[in-house]
Every structure is written in structure tokens, then in C-alpha cells.
Amino acid sequence: MAKALRVALAGLGTVGGGVIRVLDANRDLIARRAGRPIEVVAISARDRTRDRGIDLSRFEWVDDTSALAAHPDVDVVAELIGGSDGPALTLARATLAAGRGFVTANKAMLAHHGLELAEAAEKAGCPLKFEAAVAGGIPVIKGLREGAAANEIGRVYGILNGTCNFILSKMEAEGRDFAEVLTEAQALGFAEADPTFDIDGIDAAHKLSILASIAFGTRPAFGDVAAQGIRHVLGADIAEAAALGHRVRLVGLAESGPNGLFQRVHPHLVPFHHPLAHVTGSTNAVVAEGNFVGRLLFQGPGAGEGPTASAVVADLIDIARGEFGPPFAMPAAVLTDAKPADSGERRGRAYLRFMVEDRVGVLAEIAAAMRDAGVSIESLIQRGATVDDRVLVAIVTHEGPERCVAQALERLRGSQSVAGQPLWMPILG
Ligand SMILES: NC(=O)C1=CN([C@@H]2O[C@H](COP(=O)(O)OP(=O)(O)OC[C@H]3O[C@@H](n4cnc5c(N)ncnc54)[C@H](O)[C@@H]3O)[C@@H](O)[C@H]2O)C=CC1
Ligand SMILES: N[C@@H](CC=O)C(=O)O
Numbered sequence: 474m475a476k477a478l479r480v481a482l483a484g485l486g487t488v489g490g491g492v493i494r495v496l497d498a499n500r501d502l503i504a505r506r507a508g509r510p511i512e513v514v515a516i517s518a519r520d521r522t523r524d525r526g527i528d529l530s531r532f533e534w535v536d537d538t539s540a541l542a543a544h545p546d547v548d549v550v551a552e553l554i555g556g557s558d559g560p561a562l563t564l565a566r567a568t569l570a571a572g573r574g575f576v577t578a579n580k581a582m583l584a585h586h587g588l589e590l591a592e593a594a595e596k597a598g599c600p601l602k603f604e605a606a607v608a609g610g611i612p613v614i615k616g617l618r619e620g621a622a623a624n625e626i627g628r629v630y631g632i633l634n635g636t637c638n639f640i641l642s643k644m645e646a647e648g649r650d651f652a653e654v655l656t657e658a659q660a661l662g663f664a665e666a667d668p669t670f671d672i673d674g675i676d677a678a679h680k681l682s683i684l685a686s687i688a689f690g691t692r693p694a695f696g697d698v699a700a701q702g703i704r705h706v707l708g709a710d711i712a713e714a715a716a717l718g719h720r721v722r723l724v725g726l727a728e729s730g731p732n733g734l735f736q737r738v739h740p741h742l743v744p745f746h747h748p749l750a751h752v753t754g755s756t757n758a759v760v761a762e763g764n765f766v767g768r769l770l771f772q773g774p775g776a777g778e779g780p781t782a783s784a785v786v787a788d789l790i791d792i793a794r795g796e797f798g799p800p801f802a803m804p805a806a807v808l809t810d811a812k813p814a815d816s817g818e819r820r821g822r823a824y825l826r827f828m829v830e831d832r833v834g835v836l837a838e839i840a841a842a843m844r845d846a847g848v849s850i851e852s853l854i855q856r857g858a859t860v861d862d863r864v865l866v867a868i869v870t871h872e873g874p875e876r877c878v879a880q881a882l883e884r885l886r887g888s889q890s891v892a893g894q895p896l897w898m899p900i901l902g
């Protein structure tokens with residue numbers, strides 16, 4: 474059998490530990506598939522003494538993580554530390570500059586520096602691979618880069634954050650509290666080091682910017698992704714959505730059209746009949762619409778040790794086989810800058826929720842704001858039950874431009890009757 478592919482692992486947490494376990498458990502199978510053994514030769518993490526339940530004595534421990542980049546016995550570095558900048562980025566730059574392959578699960582770094590790293594990899598003729606960075610174990614990067622390569626993609630969207638989906642589905646199924654479920658997701662290893670990245674939609678926005686680049690041949694543009702997470706979604710919204718035949722899901726959506734490239738992460742109402750409504754727990758799902766293949770649905774485990782490590786090892790197998798191409802599906806030099814599309818132009822139905830004082834004239838005030846902004850109301854529900862002494866009013870709008878809904882909400886800003894920020898959620902069409 475050919476010479477082993479020699480790997481250095483930077484980071485030995487949930488994902489790094491998982492990579493060692495996958496390589497140990499499936500060693501022979503992986504060697505046969507890869508055409509040669511894949512051997513971890515060097516490792517580095519912050520804490521050498523932590524018990525990870527793995528025998529690490531067989532690997533060379535390197536204190537200075539950045540030294541892995543030019544380690545004489547290493548062909549590929551797998552970076553499983555995290556963080557958009559700092560040691561992960563230093564390591565990525567140094568590894569590619571040293572002419573070695575680089576595998577990462579780090580969507581934050583790719584969203585911010587993916588173009589620079591792709592240019593460096595292409596210049597060096599080295600692989601830069603990141604299947605684990607988007608939708609964990611689902612081979613969606615491979616699916617879009619390779620399987621759907623013949624197609625023009627019109628739209629790519631889906632559930633891209635396991636932590637949020639886990640929280641929303643537990644809130645829905647068990648009526649549990651947001652904070653309590655977040656703690657459980659953290660204990661299961663799904664959440665980011667800073668879980669606000671998950672719940673505020675930033676992690677999903679990182680992933681969406683990577684997917685959009687591959688789908689549309691554009692430079693990754695994280696700054697163009699409007700992101701709102703699930704922090705403001707109440708149990709009452711989930712119940713209201715269910716009564717309306719929908720589930721609440723955090724959806725990242727990128728769409729290319731005559732007005733430019735639209736990229737947004739936002740909680741949506743998803744109709745029961747849509748496949749995304751049936752994605753529960755930390756599962757992710759991505760829909761890509763191609764002009765010849767039609768609608769593709771990729772679904773599977775989006776986070777956690779086993780699925781994420783599986784994707785990292787799949788990248789290592791590709792590298793061992795010599796199978797790699799431009800990281801973002803086309804050479805960095807031919808990626809284009811997409812014009813960000815104006816969200817106000819988008820048309821759709823929406824769910825609006827207000828917490829209001831239960832007094833005469835409140836509904837009339839809300840209805841007048843809708844009328845004046847040109848928003849047509851399909852249904853309006855006022856619930857007798859109160860949350861913090863307020864009454865919930867939920868509106869479903871007819872299809873119309875988002876600009877009008879934004880104007881209606883602006884008209885209601887500062888109203889004495891409406892408590893706090895109203896919640897607006899598009900209805901997935
Ligand atoms: N946990 C998950 O389900 C998924 C994680 N990812 C990504 O994988 C990467 C790793 O995530 P986890 O394993 O969950 O994180 P983790 O927090 O469990 O592990 C991070 C590891 O990096 C090490 N580390 C931290 N700072 C370091 C430094 N300065 N130098 C050397 N090592 C350092 C820590 O000691 C630890 O071993 C992140 O980029 C994350 O976004 C991607 C998909 C899923
Ligand atoms: N924190 C992320 C981990 C995988 O990318 C998530 O919850 O999806």
C-alpha cells in the first residue's frame with residue numbers, strides 16, 4: 474500500500490477527539506477507501522493534561538500549535554480549534570504557505586477569510602477542504618461542488634444550525650424553556666464556544682455565506698447576510714404557528730435574482746407540508762434548486778462529535794486520493810462580487826406578533842398601521858391568555874412586499890399600546 478497520509482490535529486475538543494475515534498474505529502476500511510493509511514502523527518491543544526478518554530501517548534504533542542504548519546512529518550493539518558481569527562487563522566495561513574494541505578471545520582474563519590485562504594491554497598497547489606464547516610456530517614459541500622456542478626442554482630436554503638433547531642423543536646415538543654434547552658445543547662457538544670453565535674443566527678450566517686459562494690460562484694460575503702436568531706421567539710409564537718399549520722424554524726436562505734443576491738438568516742414559519750418542518754433536534758437540512766436537477770434535499774446530523782468528525786475524515790480521504798479542486802468550486806480569480814439584493818423588494822406572506830395592552834382601540838391602531846403601509850391582513854388572532862400582563866396579537870399577512878411590513882412596524886414604533894419589539898417572521902413559500 475502507498476505511503477500514509479500524515480495528519481496533524483490542532484484542537485482536541487468535541488470534533489478533534491471525534492476525528493481520532495473515527496480514524497481508530499474504521500482504520501482499515503478508511504485505508505482501503507483512501508488507497509493508503511491515514512495516520513495522525515502530531516497533535517496540539519490548549520490543555521495537555523485533560524482526560525479525553527483517548528490514548529494520546531502514541532502521538533507527538535506539540536505545544537506551539539502554529540509549529541504544526543511546517544512540521545517535517547506532516548502532509549495535512551486539520552484545524553479544529555475554532556474562531557475566525559487568532560490561532561486558527563495563523564495556522565491556516567502558515568500551513569498553506571508551507572505548501573501543506575489544510576482541513577477545517579471552522580465556518581467562522583471561512584466566512585471571514587475564505588477567499589484569502591482559497592487564493593493561498595490555489596497558489597500553493599494545496600487542498601483546502603471544509604466539509605464539516607457547513608451542516609456538519611451532511612455532504613452538502615460535496616453535493617453542491619460536485620454533484621450539482623452542472624446546474625445553475627437559483628436558491629439554496631435550509632436549517633443550518635443544530636443548536637437552534639434542537640432548541641426550537643424541544644420548546645415545541647416539550648414546552649420547555651429556551652435557556653434550559655440551550656444548556657442541554659451545550660452539554661451535547663452542539664453549541665459554539667460562544668453560544669450567542671448559535672442563537673443570534675451568526676453561525677448559520679457563516680455557513681450560508683459559504684454555501685452561497687459555492688452555489689452562485691460569488692466571493693463569500695458574510696457582511697451581506699442579514700442575521701436574526703431565535704432569541705425573541707416565544708413558546709407562544711411556536712404554539713400560534715402550530716395553530717396556523719406551521720412550525721418555527723431558523724432558516725438561512727440565499728437567492729440569486731435580477732436584483733442581486735439575497736442572503737438572510739431569520740426565523741421562519743414553515744408549513745407542515747414542507748420537508749423543513751419535519752427536521753427536528755440537531756438535524757440540519759439544505760435545499761438547493763438547480764435548473765436541470767430540480768430540487769435537491771440534503772438532510773442529516775448537522776452537529777456533534779461523530780457526524781462532524783465523519784466529515785473531517787471524508788476530506789482527509791479525498792486528499793489521500795488526490796481528489797481536490799478549487800475550494801469554492803471555481804478558481805478564486807473567477808468568483809464574482811454579487812450585488813446585495815434589497816430585501817424590501819421581496820414579496821411574501823408574514824407572521825407578525827405583538828404583545829399589547831388589553832384595552833379599547835389597540836387592534837384598531839395596529840390595523841390602521843397595516844392599512845396605511847399597504848399591508849393586507851389575511852388573519853388576525855387575539856389570545857385571551859396573557860404573558861407578563863400583555864395580550865398576544867398575531868397577524869398573518871397576505872403576500873406583499875416586505876418593505877410595506879417594515880413600514881407598518883415603523884409606524885407602530887413608540888406606540889403606548891405595543892410592548893417591546895414586535896416579532897416578524899416570513900412564511901416560507
Ligand atoms: N461541535 C460541533 O458540533 C461542530 C463544531 N464545528 C467547528 O469545529 C471547531 C471545533 O469545535 P469543537 O470541537 O466543538 O470545539 P471545542 O471547544 O470542543 O474544542 C476546541 C479545541 O481547541 C483547542 N484550543 C482552543 N484554543 C486553542 C489554541 N489557542 N491553540 C491550540 N488549541 C486550542 C481546545 O483546547 C480544544 O481542544 C469549531 O470551528 C467549530 O465551529 C463545526 C461543526 C460542528
Ligand atoms: N454550533 C453549531 C455546530 C455545527 O456547526 C450548530 O449548532 O449547528
Ligand code: NA
Pocket residue numbers: 604605606607608609610611612613614784
Ligand atoms: Na457538511
